[in-house]
Amino acid sequence: MPTTTTAPSTSPVAVDATTSKAQTMRALVKHHAGPELQFTADRPRPVPGPRDVLIKISKAGICGTDRHIWEWDAWAASRIPVGIVTGHEFVGVIEQVGAAVTRCRPGQRVSAEGHITAGVDFNSRTGNAHIASDTRILGIDRDGIFADYAVVPEENVWPVHPSIPDRVAAVMDPLGNAVHTVMAAGVSAKSVLITGTGIIGLMAVTVAKAAGAGRIFTTDMDPRRRELSRKLGAVEAFDPRDDSFISTVRKACRNEGVDVLLEMSGAPQAYDQGFSCLRSGGIAALLGIPSKPPTFNITQHVVFKGATVLGINGRKMFETWYQMEELLVGGRLELDDIITHEFPLEQFRKGFETMISGEGIKVVLDING
Numbered sequence: 001m002p003t004t005t006t007a008p009s010t011s012p013v014a015v016d017a018t019t020s021k022a023q024t025m026r027a028l029v030k031h032h033a034g035p036e037l038q039f040t041a042d043r044p045r046p047v048p049g050p051r052d053v054l055i056k057i058s059k060a061g062i063c064g065t066d067r068h069i070w071e072w073d074a075w076a077a078s079r080i081p082v083g084i085v086t087g088h089e090f091v092g093v094i095e096q097v098g099a100a101v102t103r104c105r106p107g108q109r110v111s112a113e114g115h116i117t118a119g120v121d122f123n124s125r126t127g128n129a130h131i132a133s134d135t136r137i138l139g140i141d142r143d144g145i146f147a148d149y150a151v152v153p154e155e156n157v158w159p160v161h162p163s164i165p166d167r168v169a170a171v172m173d174p175l176g177n178a179v180h181t182v183m184a185a186g187v188s189a190k191s192v193l194i195t196g197t198g199i200i201g202l203m204a205v206t207v208a209k210a211a212g213a214g215r216i217f218t219t220d221m222d223p224r225r226r227e228l229s230r231k232l233g234a235v236e237a238f239d240p241r242d243d244s245f246i247s248t249v250r251k252a253c254r255n256e257g258v259d260v261l262l263e264m265s266g267a268p269q270a271y272d273q274g275f276s277c278l279r280s281g282g283i284a285a286l287l288g289i290p291s292k293p294p295t296f297n298i299t300q301h302v303v304f305k306g307a308t309v310l311g312i313n314g315r316k317m318f319e320t321w322y323q324m325e326e327l328l329v330g331g332r333l334e335l336d337d338i339i340t341h342e343f344p345l346e347q348f349r350k351g352f353e354t355m356i357s358g359e360g361i362k363v364v365l366d367i368n369g
């Protein structure tokens with residue numbers, strides 16, 4: 001069972017134990033080493049440590065990662081501690097703060113960065129906390145947010161701007177992945193190919209458009225997602241089962257190829273197809289996670305091409321969050337067609353099924369919304 005505090009350097013301060021004692025809550029728990037999640041109404045409510053806040057969860061997004069945990073694939077079996085409360089994408093309201101908390105206050109509407117670090121390793125101390133070696137992730141390494149309440153360190157809490165609605169604030173975590181990828185690659189006045197328009201790929205279309213991309217091309221096997229990416233601003237959306245799109249894209253871009261590739265599928269053929277579409281000297285940002293190492297001609301696609309390849313992990317803490325807030329508050333993102341379904345917590349099974357079947361794109365659970 002994960003602990004609910006991150007090793008504070010200050011001496012422990014007593015938190016009001018009387019109010020939290022014996023209080024229980026609803027939660028989705030990985031109760032055994034196998035598929036699905038169990039609903040319980042008897043989970044003890046977590047108690048915040050001195051530098052933590054206790055958050056009453058309003059809404060929570062179901063992530064692709066939660067799907068792996070639900071299906072209990074090889075990755076989940078090797079990583080997820082049995083007994084954990086899952087989920088990491090949320091918006092909620094602060095209920096209680098620890099004694100050493102200085103910035104947050106009860107009643108504040110917040111989301112949070114789910115990558116929790118001790119802040120002491122090389123990357124944390126040099127502006128790259130998102131790839132810290134001691135990262136512990138909400139709902140993966142420690143109790144998450146598919147519950148009435150969750151505890152998060154104050155440092156990770158993100159106060160949500162009043163103009164951002166709950167259903168959008170609940171998915172700032174994956175939206176941050178899209179923003180980080182687009183901003184890392186730099187798309188302004190550039191042609192862009194996005195391979196794979198799942199949730200984050202679709203978000204990347206609207207983010208790239210907002211960030212001033214020139215033409216945006218996408219690939220996806222699902223015709224509904226191809227249609228949606230056109231609606232969000234792609235000039236063309238291709239079915240990757242037909243390789244002929246590669247010459248179409250290259251021809252459209254001076255017979256040289258696109259300036260930027262955003263790989264968001266993890267599909268084995270997407271690497272070869274995507275890099276074949278990328279011009280010499282282009283930039284590729286890779287977010288997709290292949291289920292096994294892809295076969296990929298690095299001589300042709302990277303070395304001779306002089307390509308720049310960026311690995312994208314998480315969100316920059318907290319540069320990405322500021323960029324995301326600015327794009328959202330400025331009304332620059334179109335997310336209504338991406339967040340397709342909302343179910344009450346008790347209907348979590350229907351929520352997961354809607355997401356896994358592909359009927360839904362982003363599915364949100366209403367917990368105390």
Ligand code: ZN
Binds near residue numbers: 063065088173174
């Ligand atoms: Zn997620």
